[in-house]
Amino acid sequence: MKKKLLILPSIFFFIILSIFFYLLIIERNPSELPSNLLNKNVPIFETESLFKNEKFISSQEFKNEIILVNFFATWCKPCRDEHVYIKRFSNKKGIKVIGINYKDNSKKTIKWLKNLGNPYSDVLIDKNGRVAIDWGVYGIPETFIVNSKGIIKYRHVGPITNEIYKKINLIINENE
Amino acid sequence: MKMNNANSFILKRILIISLAFCITQFFSNISYTVEPDEILQNQEYELRARNISRNIRCMICQNQSIDESNASLAKDLRILIRNKIKEGSNDKEIYKFLTDRYGDFILLKPPLHLNTLVLWFLPFILLALGIYIVFYHNKKSR
Numbered sequence: 001m002k003k004k005l006l007i008l009p010s011i012f013f014f015i016i017l018s019i020f021f022y023l024l025i026i027e028r029n030p031s032e033l034p035s036n037l038l039n040k041n042v043p044i045f046e047t048e049s050l051f052k053n054e055k056f057i058s059s060q061e062f063k064n065e066i067i068l069v070n071f072f073a074t075w076c077k078p079c080r081d082e083h084v085y086i087k088r089f090s091n092k093k094g095i096k097v098i099g100i101n102y103k104d105n106s107k108k109t110i111k112w113l114k115n116l117g118n119p120y121s122d123v124l125i126d127k128n129g130r131v132a133i134d135w136g137v138y139g140i141p142e143t144f145i146v147n148s149k150g151i152i153k154y155r156h157v158g159p160i161t162n163e164i165y166k167k168i169n170l171i172i173n174e175n176e
Numbered sequence: 177m178k179m180n181n182a183n184s185f186i187l188k189r190i191l192i193i194s195l196a197f198c199i200t201q202f203f204s205n206i207s208y209t210v211e212p213d214e215i216l217q218n219q220e221y222e223l224r225a226r227n228i229s230r231n232i233r234c235m236i237c238q239n240q241s242i243d244e245s246n247a248s249l250a251k252d253l254r255i256l257i258r259n260k261i262k263e264g265s266n267d268k269e270i271y272k273f274l275t276d277r278y279g280d281f282i283l284l285k286p287p288l289h290l291n292t293l294v295l296w297f298l299p300f301i302l303l304a305l306g307i308y309i310v311f312y313h314n315k316k317s318r
Contacts, residue, residue, distance in 0.1 A: 008305070033235070036279035043277075103248075129252045136277040138235035138249055 035136055035155035042150050043134035050106060050123035062150040066095045066175055068168070069144040070120070071137055073104045074112040078159035079141045083116050085160040090119035095172055099123045102132055102140050143168070147175040209246040216258055225258045228270055232257075233284050241284055 037043070042062045049056050061067075068089050072079040090097045099120035101109050106125065113123070126132055135144065138157070145154040145168060154171045156164055210229075216222040226243060232253060234245035242250035253274070260270050274282050286292050 008309070012302075033281055034279065036275070036277060129249070130256075133249075133252060133256060133277060136279075138278070 032157055037136050037152045038155065040152060042146050042152060045131050045134050047131055048125045050101060050109060050125055052122065056122065056124050062146055065148055066172055067146045068095055068097045069100060069146060071100045071102050071132060071140045071142045073102045073140055074108045076140050082141055082159035085165045087117055087119040094176060096121050100126050100131060102126050103129050145171050209244060210254060214254055221261045225261055228257050228267060229254055231284050232274060233282050235278060235282065
């Protein structure tokens with residue numbers, strides 16, 4: 001009995017060690033948090049559009065087509081880095097790309113989009129970050145894929161890389 | 177004798193430095209980043225906002241509450257909580273609003289769910305097991 005009891009802590013220690021080792025070898029970013037909005041309806045919000053004179057009402061816009069929602073700002077360097085991929089998405093058929101301009105200066109944004117090219121079919125203004133809170137955003141750039149029923153299917157935090165670009169393409173194809 | 181004096185001098189110095197360190201640590205824990213323009217006039221509302229903010233994680237710094245963090249999202253959330261209180265939302269509604277958007281991770285204290293059972297009860301189980309082993313071992317060695 002005594003021997004058995006002495007073995008018990010060693011087994012526990014080994015199990016804990018294995019769990020830690022497993023978490024070390026699998027590919028994961030511990031600072032990336034899962035979205036609570038996955039497989040839920042897009043948040044209800046209303047905001048101004050940068051180029052259109054009408055209000056953007058989410059409940060009227062997110063239906064009938066796949067929409068890629070990209071939170072960006074001119075002051076955010078990674079947003080500039082991923083811009084080339086956003087442009088590639090805008091050239092893809094069957095998908096609409098909407099940009100949400102986070103805590104930015106509208107004049108600077110217009111100039112930025114003129115210089116780099118505007119891949120967005122609509123640019124929404126989120127002056128005080130309230131729309132971002134509704135989407136559970138905690139650090140831009142963030143990208144969401146919304147299916148034709150208005151349900152969020154994917155969220156990526158950080159700039160889109162070649163790998164993420166491929167992954168998003170797969171998700172778009174799955175939801176078509 | 178000289179050596180003794182030198183020793184006690186060093187000991188005193190160490191004591192003073194440790195005391196100063198403890199005092200600064202104590203005060204650093206009660207410093208908040210709530211800015212003057214955020215504070216509500218109604219003291220009862222402000223107290224509620226502070227209590228809620230202390231339980232809400234700053235999603236950027238992750239180990240700080242939004243009451244302690246000076247990240248811009250933390251400030252936005254502090255203002256949002258105060259606005260919700262002014263609009264008449266109760267604490268439960270405010271927590272729900274935040275967890276609906278950011279998940280349970282935004283709460284510094286994880287709620288008791290089926291998937292957090294291990295997190296909550298494993299330490300107690302291990303403690304009980306440890307106590308049992310120690311007592312059993314003592315009994316045998318006697």
